[in-house]
Amino acid sequence: MRRLGIADIRAGLADGDFSAVELVEDRLAALEGAGALNAVVTPMPDRALEAARAADRRRAAGEPALPLDGVPVAVKDLFCTEGVRTTASSAMLEGFVPPYESTVTADLIAAGAALAAKTNLDEFAMGSSTVTSHFGPAVNPWKAKGDARPRAPGGSSGGSAALVAASVVPAALGTDTGGSIRQPAAFCGIVGLKPTYGRCSRWGIVAFASSLDQAGPMTRSVRDAAILLAAMAGHDPKDSTSAQQPVPDFEAALGGGVRGLRIGVPREYRVDGMPDALDALWQEGARWLKEAGAEIVDIPLPHTHYALPAYYIVAPAEASSNLARYDGVRYGLRASADAIEEQYARTRRAGFGAEVRRRVLIGTYVLSAGYYDAYYTKAQRVRRLIARDFEQAFETVDAVLTPTAPTAAFALGEKMDDPIAMYLNDVFTVPASLAGLPAVSLPAGLDADGLPLGLQLIGRPFDEETVLRAAEALEAAAGFDAEPEFVL
Amino acid sequence: MSAVIEGRDGVWEYAIGLEVHAQVASAAKLFSGAPTAFGAEPNAQVSLVDAAMPGMLPVINRVCVEQAVRTGLGFGGNIARYSVFDRKNYFYPDLPQGYQISQYSDPVVVGGTVEIPGRTVQITRLHLEQDAGKSIHDRDPDRTLIDLNRSGVALMEIVSEPDMRGPEEAAAFLTRLRALLRWLGTCDGNMQEGSLRCDANVSVRKPGAELGTRTEIKNLNSIRFLREAIEYEGRRQVEVIESGGKIRQETRLFDPDRGETRAMRTKEDAHDYRYFPDPDLLPLELDEAFIEDIRASMPELPEARRARFVEQLGLSDYDADLLTAERARADYFEAAAEGRDAKQAANWVAGELLGRLNKEGLDIEAAPIPAAGLGELIALVADGTLSGRMGREAFEAMWETGRPAAAIVEERGLKQISDTGALESLVDELLAREADKAAEYRAGRTKLLGFFVGQAMKATGGKANPKVVNELLRSKLEE
């Protein structure tokens, strides 16, 4: 049952090939065997089985099946889950048990999904490797040919990506602030979609950078991503930034093909030092789409080079304020001290890891008196220029094709010494984040070492349909069916 | 009303600006659905949003915005079509988010004025912001206790220019502003419960000189304390300057027991609030229709009503002021005066009614005599059915029993005898009985008239209409 995707499970249950409980029990067993990936922070077997039983009961009673009946879904441990500890992979929140359920996970439960585990991530979603987790790094199920070293699954949604790649679960929830769904998807050879900002509710998701955070699906097929997105998307009156947009039938948008679509290829994404295999795959991707009937257009996105620095001002600034609530007063870690100021400083020192402290300090600095305009305001102006680049591009093209990440998965321990080298992982994903655009990463091939490489498609605001259609065409052409070393 | 401080080398004048925090009258909080009512059990009026649980998000309460706009229109401010909610970042145990959602660069109301006797005080701005929770320091020997019930309650911060020239002007400003807020129903103005709090920015200068360095006196929770604190702070500053010292720009606290202000201990970094637009919210954009609807629903403002009472109803400035000090008062007066003589009505409301309410320490809403009922009494006096004295007697009875004037008049036979026929025979008998005194009168001792009137009143148990008796006696004694 391990290779079954959401669509297969839907069919299998309908045909009575297996029951939801059989499937979920099988996948829970796989989860138990997946310890080597260190991808799970908190398993939720009881929740999952309860959902599976309910799904079987519905079928027995002849009630109409729910869209995600019996589908095991892993949840990044950034989504608050009622009665189940939610840690953001931080010592700061160890033992915190939310008395509430995030809107997105509540929607999945309502759709019949069997939420099976809370997954490992970079602490507070700050990272591109899942190495900054308080619970230790998650491990990529892929290994390079002739190289036994464990590799990073990317991040910050690395635990979710690893479980889906290893076939432990058919689908997982991630969140993406600067690439945290798409980059791990590329590193692990799966599909990861960051919806348009405002498409999915942020209510109940531990905040990193409010103007960028967005939840999205991580699956093994474009169709499954469409099915999961349909269950996650929709307006939430509890989130002022949630868009009042009708939710289309994403799955129905598939199969349309790309004939007549204009696909932009931005020259600025061809950075020096880009691996040949990646450059070649990118060009091949363009060729595949062309053969499928799309028109390939060379486009400028002139400010691309400035997206990453702008992001590393905006995101830390928002984070420095969003993380101020972790003060040891109402929940989470409290370091003992006999004066409140002492308690704050010790709690936040002990509760936050090095990367989180680094970003909180940077964010505090760029907002502080005398530096606000030079850094924060400047970055927000550049952010508008980046958004404008895309607006202009979308006057002539329907979607933009780029690589997802500049490299394949690196070995654990690499890039750890130099923060900026780590930040560069997101060079291709951050621009769409700053502009709030929908973007998907899908596995398009392997490099010389047999490690997966991903391509990214970026679309117009709230046009996930076109993004998914084009991704499906690429998926078909790429025919990516390689499997990682570690599968369950 | 402007006051000066007598220094060693000449007089100094005050420059006072106020920062008023007024709790918006609303059922729910500014960004959550939790209630705002005063005096609940600790943390019983707290939502997950107010406690800043991870992943919680603010959604603004429309009525709080309306109240801010209504208040702005009330003091003639400009309503911003575009305003922004910023985060003011600082750490305090009763500030759950680690920031206060406030408005910094683009407030919802800009400008406006409040009239006080002898001066027009400029309003700088009004902005909406969240209140913090409550820290209780005196309940536990070694811990501070935190109650978040107030956390997230909507406040209007109203800031004035440093236009006030003394403690009395500051008090007058706060009194007028409070009355306006209550008049508009945008804040209950209750200073004891903290729904109205005041900070005072105080500086002194030689008349006509540049503004001096100001100190900010925080949390003045009564108009008396406001007066006393400013009084003290002005003198303190003059003494410091005249003895060669400098005023430090600092925050001070008023100690009511000592009648002194003292500098607050604040950390050096405490003032880098790192304001930036709250990314959980969007800019607040108000369209004309929204603002016009509120404008259309505005009650007649105190100034306008005061003027109308003087110009159209002919009331004295004093009565007009008194009767427009509170909207309920003005409403009561107009209801009582409906179809009556306005001046008489004003005398009854401003005199008898307010006097009695004062004595009993009651609000006019609690008066046992309804406005219409007082109106009937006023009519009975006006048409001579009751003498002034009878009117007051009836008023007392109405207050005690709550029964209508007509009924009281019946029960107590409080009817003045104005019928000439009845009185004439009474006067004739009297003159016959007191023939010699009548003769003395006719001989020129006209001051005996008082005696005859007294006798007549006595004979009727005070019910005779003295005016009629007078006329009858005169005509008979002088025929």
Next chain:
Amino acid sequence: MALDRATVERIAALARIEIADDEADALAAELGAILGWVETLNEVNTEDIAPMTSVGGHRLPWRGDKVDDGGYPDRILANAPDAAGAFFAVPRVVE
């Protein structure tokens, strides 16, 4: 942009994060390198470009003035590291 030790200490104090004496200099170098890198933004001409503070074109939505939340102190206090009755408790704050 070189960051000095004093600045790092000021920022850490603002952020309420304790830093050890022996790490301040390293931190200064590290943060300085990041700030130096982000300053490449100064190459971009942003004259009369309005800062982009929010994504999405819709208006700020609002709720009615309805009381539909609160009333569960137990849930509010459930995760409290220290509480006294229905209050959160912290080390005594001297005003």
